[in-house]
Amino acid sequence: MAADSAACCPWDALPAHVQERILSRLPLTALIPVAAVSRALRRLLRSPAFHALLSQHRLDAFFLLSPRLAFHPLSRRLLQVPTSPPLDPSCPPLISSASPSFLVTADSLLRLPVLPDRSYLIAVVVPPSPSSSSSRDYTLVAVTTNGAAVRSYSLDSADPSPRWVPGAELPLPFAILGNAAVASDRSRLFVLGRGPDALLVLDLETGKWAAPPVVIPHGLTTAHLFVLDDRLFLVGGVERLGVLERVVVWQLDNDEAVGWVEVATMPSEVFTELVADRHGSFWHFQAADRMGTLCLYNAVDGRLVMFDAVDCVWTMMPRVSGLGAGESQMWFGHVLEPGVELLLGERSPCS
Numbered sequence: 001m002a003a004d005s006a007a008c009c010p011w012d013a014l015p016a017h018v019q020e021r022i023l024s025r026l027p028l029t030a031l032i033p034v035a036a037v038s039r040a041l042r043r044l045l046r047s048p049a050f051h052a053l054l055s056q057h058r059l060d061a062f063f064l065l066s067p068r069l070a071f072h073p074l075s076r077r078l079l080q081v082p083t084s085p086p087l088d089p090s091c092p093p094l095i096s097s098a099s100p101s102f103l104v105t106a107d108s109l110l111r112l113p114v115l116p117d118r119s120y121l122i123a124v125v126v127p128p129s130p131s132s133s134s135s136r137d138y139t140l141v142a143v144t145t146n147g148a149a150v151r152s153y154s155l156d157s158a159d160p161s162p163r164w165v166p167g168a169e170l171p172l173p174f175a176i177l178g179n180a181a182v183a184s185d186r187s188r189l190f191v192l193g194r195g196p197d198a199l200l201v202l203d204l205e206t207g208k209w210a211a212p213p214v215v216i217p218h219g220l221t222t223a224h225l226f227v228l229d230d231r232l233f234l235v236g237g238v239e240r241l242g243v244l245e246r247v248v249v250w251q252l253d254n255d256e257a258v259g260w261v262e263v264a265t266m267p268s269e270v271f272t273e274l275v276a277d278r279h280g281s282f283w284h285f286q287a288a289d290r291m292g293t294l295c296l297y298n299a300v301d302g303r304l305v306m307f308d309a310v311d312c313v314w315t316m317m318p319r320v321s322g323l324g325a326g327e328s329q330m331w332f333g334h335v336l337e338p339g340v341e342l343l344l345g346e347r348s349p350c351s
Helices: 002-008 016-023 039-045 267-275 325-331
Strands: 062-064 069-072 077-080 120-125 139-145 152-158 166-169 178-183 190-195 197-203 220-228 231-240 244-251 259-263 286-290 292-299 303-308 313-317
Touching: 016 039, 069 220, 120 178, 120 190, 139 178, 178 220, 190 220, 220 286, 267 303, 267 313
Parallel strands: none
Antiparallel strands: 062 069, 069 077, 120 139, 139 152, 152 166, 178 190, 190 197, 220 231, 231 244, 244 259, 286 292, 292 303, 303 313
8 A cells, every 4th residue: 555655645654754855955935835845845855854954946046126016026926025924115225145045224324433424334243054044144245446546345244343443455447346256165246346446356355356367348337247157147238339239148268368258149039128128218227136146127118137147048128117217227237036934934024
């Protein structure tokens, strides 16, 4: 009878630890309907032993479009943001971390020392942690760009008396710094310097800057850095005579003399959708990434494009409607990841 039972239902014949290993490889949001299959599966998915096996999945992300709605790559739909309490519409994030997700708002900064004079935040770095989204330690990085030099400041939330610690100065003139991508080992920040354009690297241990001799692609606009498997990528529009002509993804070669190597170009039909047929007058989109999933968003026309950097595939999503451009511009660029609270029938707490 046992053999017949196993033949009819081979899953039940697997040892519990094998079931746990198999299910732990799935995105957490894909496990929610699994919990409704049987009491045995529900107990397994809610056990601390199973939770200890979970790690962040690259498709388990919510790309915020507003405090209420987010794009979910796994289902390729707009879903309600799974947080409790809900995100405060009056307090959009200033910056957010790479995986695991952590949002920094103006309200959260009120509990910390005041930012150094004329500085602005460029990154929040969170060490790897279990899938639970409980409170975490983090490091904030701020910079000043006075037109003659760049200086960084860091603040460690784990310090009993947090304070802004100044780093070394980089004696190069930049109008502003763009987005920052954190290295996989959390040791460095890769930052885009704008006006003039350059790649900068900040050592988070020493606070020292470096400017590798890497030439930024010509005509670059709306640029965004991201890291995947210890490799640095750059996505951006390429313009000529002030007109955006195409969107390209580059990878930084290990040989700095080679520099940026083009690895993908947005197909023309996808590009036409992204710019909403406004060739010659469209110039700006926003970008957000999480573990190799990249989203480009035209908030004015509600156009959303997803790029899977693992499989090098571009996908045009259905048009986003019912959201104001101003609101979504403030919220897009930040990504939340669900915690094990979803398996317990709860919503993930806000960071």
